[in-house]
Amino acid sequence: MTEYIEALQHLAEQFGKLQGVGRKTAMRMAFSTIELDADSVQEFANAIIEAKQRIHECPICGNLTDRELCSVCEDESRDRSVICVVEDVKAVMSIEKVREFKGVYHVLGGVISPINGITPDKIRFAELLARINRDGAEEVIVATNPTPDGEVTAMYISKYLKPLGIKVTRLAYGIPVGSELEYADEVTLGRAIEGRQDV
Amino acid sequence: MTEYIEALQHLAEQFGKLQGVGRKTAMRMAFSTIELDADSVQEFANAIIEAKQRIHECPICGNLTDRELCSVCEDESRDRSVICVVEDVKAVMSIEKVREFKGVYHVLGGVISPINGITPDKIRFAELLARINRDGAEEVIVATNPTPDGEVTAMYISKYLKPLGIKVTRLAYGIPVGSELEYADEVTLGRAIEGRQDV
Numbered sequence: 001m002t003e004y005i006e007a008l009q010h011l012a013e014q015f016g017k018l019q020g021v022g023r024k025t026a027m028r029m030a031f032s033t034i035e036l037d038a039d040s041v042q043e044f045a046n047a048i049i050e051a052k053q054r055i056h057e058c059p060i061c062g063n064l065t066d067r068e069l070c071s072v073c074e075d076e077s078r079d080r081s082v083i084c085v086v087e088d089v090k091a092v093m094s095i096e097k098v099r100e101f102k103g104v105y106h107v108l109g110g111v112i113s114p115i116n117g118i119t120p121d122k123i124r125f126a127e128l129l130a131r132i133n134r135d136g137a138e139e140v141i142v143a144t145n146p147t148p149d150g151e152v153t154a155m156y157i158s159k160y161l162k163p164l165g166i167k168v169t170r171l172a173y174g175i176p177v178g179s180e181l182e183y184a185d186e187v188t189l190g191r192a193i194e195g196r197q198d199v
Numbered sequence: 200m201t202e203y204i205e206a207l208q209h210l211a212e213q214f215g216k217l218q219g220v221g222r223k224t225a226m227r228m229a230f231s232t233i234e235l236d237a238d239s240v241q242e243f244a245n246a247i248i249e250a251k252q253r254i255h256e257c258p259i260c261g262n263l264t265d266r267e268l269c270s271v272c273e274d275e276s277r278d279r280s281v282i283c284v285v286e287d288v289k290a291v292m293s294i295e296k297v298r299e300f301k302g303v304y305h306v307l308g309g310v311i312s313p314i315n316g317i318t319p320d321k322i323r324f325a326e327l328l329a330r331i332n333r334d335g336a337e338e339v340i341v342a343t344n345p346t347p348d349g350e351v352t353a354m355y356i357s358k359y360l361k362p363l364g365i366k367v368t369r370l371a372y373g374i375p376v377g378s379e380l381e382y383a384d385e386v387t388l389g390r391a392i393e394g395r396q397d398v
Contacts, residue, residue, distance in 0.1 A: 007265040011250040014243040018231040031289065032218040034250050034263075041251040044213040045244040051210040051233050052240040064233075066206040090230065 008034070060131070062107030062124050064089045072096070072104055079103045081138040085128060085157060087111050087145055091181045095143065098190045103141070106131065111144055111153040118149075120156060128157075132166065139167040141196055145180050146171075169196040207233070259330070261306030261323050263288045271295070271303055278302045280337040284327060284356060286310050286344055290380045294342065297389045302340070305330065310343055310352040317348075319355060327356075331365065338366040340395055344379050345370075368395040 008030050016026035033041065057063070058070035065071065072078055072092070082103030086092055092105050108123040132140070142157050144150035158168040171192040181189070207229050215225035232240065256262070257269035264270065271277055271291070281302030285291055291304050307322040331339070341356050343349035357367040370391040380388070 005254060005263055005265055005270075007246070007250040007253045008263065011246040014239075014246045017235060017239060017243070018228050019234075020227065020231075028219065029217050030250065032220075033247055034254050035218075036216060036251075038251060040213075040216060041247055044216070045247045047206075047210040047213045048232055048240055048244045048247070051206045051229065052235075052237060054206045055204060055233050064204055064207065066204055071204075 057107075061105045062089075062109055062127070063092050063105055070105075077102075080135055082141065083128070083132070083137045083139070084141045084143050086143045086181070087150065087153075091143060091145070094181045094184065094189060095193070098186050098193065100190050100193045101141075103139075108144070108153070111147075111149040112156055113149040113152070123153075125157070125160075129160075132161070132164070137166060139169060141169045141171065141193075143171050143181065147180075172196055256306075260304045261288075261308055261326070262291050262304055269304075276301075279334055281340065282327070282331070282336045282338070283340045283342050285342045285380070286349065286352075290342060290344070293380045293383065293388060294392070297385050297392065299389050299392045300340075302338075307343070307352070310346075310348040311355055312348040312351070322352075324356070324359075328359075331360070331363070336365060338368060340368045340370065340392075342370050342380065346379075370395050 008027075011033060012023075012026040012030040015021050015029045016023060021029070033044065036044065051066075054066040055064050056066075058065045058073055060069060060073045063070035063072060067074065079102050083106050084095065084101060084103055085106045085108060086095070087108055087110060089107055092107060095101050095105075106124070106128050108125065108128070110118055110123045112118055112120055112123065128140075131137070140157065140161055142154040144153045154170050158170075161168050172194070184192070207226075210232060211222075211225040211229040213225075214220050214228045215222060220228070232243065235243065250265075253265040254263050255265075257264045257272050259268060259272040262269035262271060266273065278301050282305050283294065283300060283302055284305045284307060285294070286307055286309060288306055291306060294300050294304075305323070305327050307324065307327070309317055309322045311317055311319055311322065327339075330336070339356065339360055341353040343352045353369050357369075360367050371393070383391070
């Protein structure tokens with residue numbers, strides 16, 4: 001069908017590698033790309049390369065950044081005694097959007113999921129411990145997604161940290177159960193931060 | 200919110216320039232892009248540049264191609280006495296997929312739309328006439344979308360070509376009215392080609 005324009009087909013395949021992009025959407029995007037003017041196309045290609053080259057994990061918290069540290073760890077006004085533990089960078093973005101949380105983050109890069117063979121050593125949990133020991137955090141807010149794996153992870157972290165005398169809280173259930181943080185609206189997320197509870 | 204990773208924000212803006220891609224989708228795609236390995240990212244950027252550089256309109260029919268002529272015009276077995284007139288390249292792809300049509304195409308690059316100031320001289324209609332005069336087509340199948348503007352265009356072409364002794368047909372209404380060719384399934388499109396009628 002469409003294989004007869006090789007360069008277009010090839011471009012559509014690249015779009016198809018992105019999460020959530022199906023075959024038809026990929027082809028529409030390929031079309032839409034070549035309809036852009038030449039400068040925009042060049043800018044697009046450069047942006048892809050640059051984003052990949054410049055963006056890396058913050059060495060402190062695992063958040064993404066294109067500078068040395070992420071914007072949160074770089075900000076000296078943030079309260080280092082409260083660490084919000086999240087699954088991924090998207091969750092950091094969602095929570096930052098609310099402008100309610102003044103502490104710092106720790107990105108686990110996943111959740112414990114025994115069924116999928118993801119044990120605590122497969123996520124950045126040791127880094128969290130090391131950081132708590134080093135910087136002396138007083139409270140850890142576990143903001144993993146309200147999914148079964150997210151809950152298991154929260155429980156694990158709580159059981160591990162509480163004996164060390166650290167206050168462990170969980171986001172209040174303002175967020176709809178079974179969904180992902182990324183989709184929560186800002187008001188709901190704000191309430192969830194305010195109403196965080198002991199685990 | 201997300202402006203704190205400049206390179207990511209910039210990449211998301213590029214995705215956002217594509218048709219039908221909103222702000223949230225664009226950001227998800229930007230994330231998904233930097234999750235690809237470095238080679239894939241390079242291939243993606245190259246594919247964008249290459250597609251833009253290599254793909255151009257077929258000088259005969261206006262279809263897209265990355266060679267000199269498009270694959271249809273290049274194919275000597277296609278029947279040049281029947282020209283299927285379509286709005287855009289996506290329609291060519293849709294019809295080619297059915298493998299029912301053995302003639303050639305003419306891409307108008309739009310439809311007549313008086314309300315939007317698109318008069319017949321704004322679409323590739325003169326090129327169609329020149330081509331008919333030059334190559335002596337016997338039948339023109341007008342396969343514009345079954346929308347009001349598509350109908351107006353079909354009527355215009357019919358009124359213009361019939362006095363020249365050319366048979367003008369329109370795709371049968373197997374295709375759901377008000378939608379676009381691109382979304383028609385292959386069986387429906389196949390029937391529409393079989394049952395094409397005089398205008």
